[in-house]
Amino acid sequence: MRQQLSHFLKNRDIHVSPSAILITSGSLQALQLIAGGLLAKGSTILYESPSYIQSVPVFESAGTVTVGLTGKDAITQQIHKHLRTSDAALFYANPTFHNPTGRIWDLAERQQLLATCQQLSLPIIEDDAYYDLWLDTPPPPPLKALDSQGTVLYMGTFSKSMSPGLRIGWVAGPEPVINRLADSKMQTDYGASSISQYVAEQWLSTGINVQVTERIRSALKERRDKVLRYLDAYFTPIATWERPAGGFYIWLKMHQSIPINTLFEKAFQQGILLNPGQIYERNNTQHLRISYAYASMDQMQYGLKKLAEFIRDLQKIL
Numbered sequence: 001m002r003q004q005l006s007h008f009l010k011n012r013d014i015h016v017s018p019s020a021i022l023i024t025s026g027s028l029q030a031l032q033l034i035a036g037g038l039l040a041k042g043s044t045i046l047y048e049s050p051s052y053i054q055s056v057p058v059f060e061s062a063g064t065v066t067v068g069l070t071g072k073d074a075i076t077q078q079i080h081k082h083l084r085t086s087d088a089a090l091f092y093a094n095p096t097f098h099n100p101t102g103r104i105w106d107l108a109e110r111q112q113l114l115a116t117c118q119q120l121s122l123p124i125i126e127d128d129a130y131y132d133l134w135l136d137t138p139p140p141p142p143l144k145a146l147d148s149q150g151t152v153l154y155m156g157t158f159s160k161s162m163s164p165g166l167r168i169g170w171v172a173g174p175e176p177v178i179n180r181l182a183d184s185k186m187q188t189d190y191g192a193s194s195i196s197q198y199v200a201e202q203w204l205s206t207g208i209n210v211q212v213t214e215r216i217r218s219a220l221k222e223r224r225d226k227v228l229r230y231l232d233a234y235f236t237p238i239a240t241w242e243r244p245a246g247g248f249y250i251w252l253k254m255h256q257s258i259p260i261n262t263l264f265e266k267a268f269q270q271g272i273l274l275n276p277g278q279i280y281e282r283n284n285t286q287h288l289r290i291s292y293a294y295a296s297m298d299q300m301q302y303g304l305k306k307l308a309e310f311i312r313d314l315q316k317i318l
């Protein structure tokens with residue numbers, strides 16, 4: 001499995017030997033192992049806010065202090081500023097089709113982030129769950145591909161393209177770090193399921209992954225375009241959004257704050273489950289995360305139309 005993965009990562013311009021890779025039970029476990037096994041209690045973790053729902057709680061439950069930085073344009077300045085006044089142990093990044101915003105860092109932004117972190121000796125965890133799911137043009141190389149100093153720990157997963165239930169993810173980085181994480185993994189669960197690893201190895205070695213990923217991309221692209229049309233039809237007067245170039249998500253920004261608990265209840269009664277902004281960023285009352293990856297297009301059209309009506313009604317009352 002590790003040999004196949006080492007080969008697979010070359011497509012992303014990442015050159016790591018099999019012994020510099022640890023197979024994990026999904027990439028969430030990679031985060032847990034890093035948080036629990038590498039970080040000292042009380043150390044500070046910087047991250048781009050909003051952030052993947054499981055990322056900040058994992059760091060916090062390992063006893064670290066988390067500091068969310070906002071607006072990717074200013075993130076390198078914020079890192080500089082933060083490190084002038086205090087220490088930080090690492091920066092957690094999700095630069096390609098970010099969950100929940102769908103944003104992507106371009107090559108110059110990646111180079112600048114990496115140069116800043118390396119200049120300040122700040123290691124990076126790069127969480128690259130969505131890299132293969134580009135819809136228009138392939139993304140720039142991962143930070144890990146640009147990393148000549150070995151300061152990036154690179155996490156990935158097959159949950160988004162093959163199967164989330166298989167629980168196969170990985171972390172790649174300097175061998176001493178990987179060996180330490182492997183010890184923690186051994187103490188946690190003795191290793192990832194052999195059957196899952198066998199399936200994942202076959203997925204790569206037979207080349208099926210290439211065909212299936214292409215099929216997923218074209219289905220996702222169709223879904224994204226339809227959902228963008230529904231948004232144009234129902235949300236133009238009340239919200240703004242960016243067209244995602246890949247991944248699963250659209251980060252919808254309402255012109256005004258919304259009473260999120262009331263909206264959640266109202267939507268829930270109509271069979272619509274919402275992902276409000278505040279589950280990705282404390283005190284966020286202006287955003288909703290829309291995923292075009294799972295529900296049927298009929299459900300999406302119904303849900304978005306109803307939601308827009310509810311939001312307009314709630315805003316009239318305010």
Ligand SMILES: Cc1ncc(COP(=O)(O)O)c(C=O)c1O
Nearest residue numbers: 026027028052099129157159169
């Ligand atoms: C950014 C990001 N990282 C990691 C994960 C975890 O994926 P898994 O543990 O299934 O590999 C997810 C899943 O939603 C995600 O969006």
